[in-house]
Amino acid sequence: MMRKVLIVDGYNDEPGGLGVPPYIDVYPRYISGAIWSVDNDIKIKYVTIDQLRNTQLTNYNDYDLAIFSAGVVVPGKYIGGKPITGEELLLYAKILNKPFKVLVGPAAKWGIGQIGGKDAISPSVFKKAGFDVLVIGDPEIYFYEFFKDGESNASPYKIRENYDDVDKFAALGARIIKQHPNYGKNLIVELETYRGCSRWISGGCSFCVEPLRGKPIQRKVEGIVKEVKALYDNGARSFRLGRQADILVYGSERIGEDEWPIPNSNELGRLFYGIRSNAPNLHVLHIDNVNPGTISRYPKESMDALNIIIKYHTPGDVAAFGIESLDPKVIKINNLKVTFDEAIKSIEIVNSVGSSRGYNGLPELLPGINFILGLPGETKETYRYNKEFLEEIIKRKLMVRRVNVRKLLALENTKAYRIDHGIRKKNEGISKSFIHYIRDQFDPYMLSLVAPQGTILKDLWVEECDKGFCYARQVGSYPLMVVIKGDYSRLSYINEVKVLGVHSSRAIRGEVTSKNFEFL
Structure with a gap:
């Protein structure tokens, strides 16, 4: 019987979900809860990859089970921690030769990448390197079966059909956050409201893994609120509703049935009110992904939903817009979300409801913009469209919190991987020029609006x-x-x-x- 379990948090960054410190994502919490639901006396040691790098790996060879959670599929720049690399995973699989080793997260399902512009490392590489099991399905189901019925009876492929077990496991696993090095300080907990993307019906964006999860399934308000209470009782004070493709459509009756479900502000209000009621002295309550296509298609309903968020959240919030490109050709080839005019309209709407300054010194809620360079169909004209878009934002005196520019990280199972992709050599100069424009001109100007001198x-x-x-x-x-x-x-x-x-x-x-x- 396995009594000592090691969870190594190698950090994940996905379209829906962030686990790089100061964030802690769902994987270690759900897994811990699943194990403790079978036997509450099992010892679980949680360490981050940054902690592991500073210790002797052989110190952990006396554990019965070593679980590695990892996978950066939307690479960024991080100050709070350095995600585990594919090379490190291969090394640790060899050094930790005594525990039964399991890899979970995006690295096991999709592969792992650190640098945009290069294809990801295939999951099959890690299996060959010494991991006993790669969990392609949902880790919490696998480990529940593992400890309840034995390793030979646990399926690494099983996918949850609903959130009934997750709601139980998430609450039981909440206490694992006490082992995080940022606990009691700036730790922020990522919360999941639903899985998948409503645009799975059309295949979604060409580069994204979220539509590959299949028909979206949603958590009930009661389950999320129960988890929040357990986290709060265990000391969590900062939360982000970041683990979903578009927070505005949470609670929509048509999610999973329509590509563009209409927002349900009443259900969103129940969720935010429930969180506030069960975490009365929270410090932070923020969101992440918002689909600009939802706002442009349903401006009134989206404004209602945004106003609900602002009523209950904390200031300095960001609605991350996955715009990716404003080039009509690239938009069509990659099945992106909004046109040039629709994107501007969405930014205007968020500014209209969220630009007032809150008690912590920052605007209540501003949009953030994501660009991806190297998408299929890209030409030098793509960069002209993108720059003109940013210039239009300045012209209209709108505010944007930040601009993320990433080079495409192509994952094996995505449509973009199968199409000619990457920044062409002849476009490298204009690509660099575009990035320089953002960093040298657009960003400093936006910072002067978001946080003026004297703020x-x-x-x-x-x-x-x-x-x-x-x-x-x-x-x-x-x-x-x-x-x-x-x-x-x-x-x-x-x-x-x-x-x-x-x-x-x-x-x-x-x-x-x-x-x-x-x-x-």
């Missing part, structure tokens, strides 16, 4: 220091980086910072105005 920002955490300067952020979706003079310990709390101006494309300069470092 007072509250509740920041120091994430790293170097040569007399420290980098601090609030907790939340895509928080602003603030550069301050001084020498503070990592993860120390700062009550208040005054904005002095723009420091760079990604950061502002600030000075500490409050010396009270107590965090309640």
Whole structure:
């Protein structure tokens, strides 16, 4: 009987789900709950990959079971932690030769990548390297069967049909967050409301794995709220509803039936009210993905839903728009979500309801923009369309919190992988020019609007220091980086910072105005 379990959080970054610190995603929580639902006395040790790198791996060879959760499928730049690489996974599979080793998460299902512009490492590589099992299905089901019926009777392919078991496991596994190195500080918990994408009907965007999950299934409000209460009772104070393709359509009766389901603000209101009621003194409640196509197609219903979010959330929130490209040809080939005009309309609507400034110093809710470079059908004209789009945002005096630019990471099972993709050599110059425009002109200008000189920002955490300067952020979706003079310990709390101006494309300069470092 396996009594000692090691969970290594190698971090995940997916279209719907983020687990890079200060975030903790669903995998370790669901898995722990599934195991403890069978035997509450089983010892589970949770470590992050950053912690593992700083210890002797052989120290963990006395565990019976080693579970690795990993997979970056939408690569980004991270300050809170460094996701596990494919090479590290291969190495650890060899060094940890005594435990039964299981790989879960996107790395097991889709493969793993660190750098956009290159194809991902296939899951089959990890199986050959020494992992005993790759869980292609839902990990919590596999480990529930593993501990209940034995390893030989556990299916690594089984997919959940509903959230009944998840709701139970999520609440039981909530206490695992106490082992996270950011616990009690800036830890933020990623919450799942539904799985899949309503656009699965048409195949969804060519590069995305979410439609590959099949027909979307939704959690009930009661199950999510029960999990929030358990997390809150175990010390969680910051939450993000980030694990879904479009928070606006949560609760829609037509999700899974229509490609563009209509938002249901009443059900969304029940969810947010329930979270607030069960986590009364929470510090952060944010969202992530919002489909701009939903807003452009249902402006009134979307405004109602956005107003519900603003009523219950905390300021500094970001609605991440997966726009990807404004080139009509690229949009058609890759089955993207919005045209140029529809994207502008969606940004205008979010600005109209979310641009007022909240108590922590930032606007209530702003859009974020995602671009992907190297999509099938891309030409030099693509970059002209994209730049004109950003120029139109400036012309209309709209605010955008941030722009993410990624090179396509092609995964084996996606449509984009099977089509000619990647940035063509003849377009490399204009690609770099486009990125320079964003970072040197667009981003600094937007930062000056989002956090003008003199703005007072509250509740920041120091994430790293170097040569007399420290980098601090609030907790939340895509928080602003603030550069301050001084020498503070990592993860120390700062009550208040005054904005002095723009420091760079990604950061502002600030000075500490409050010396009270107590965090309640």
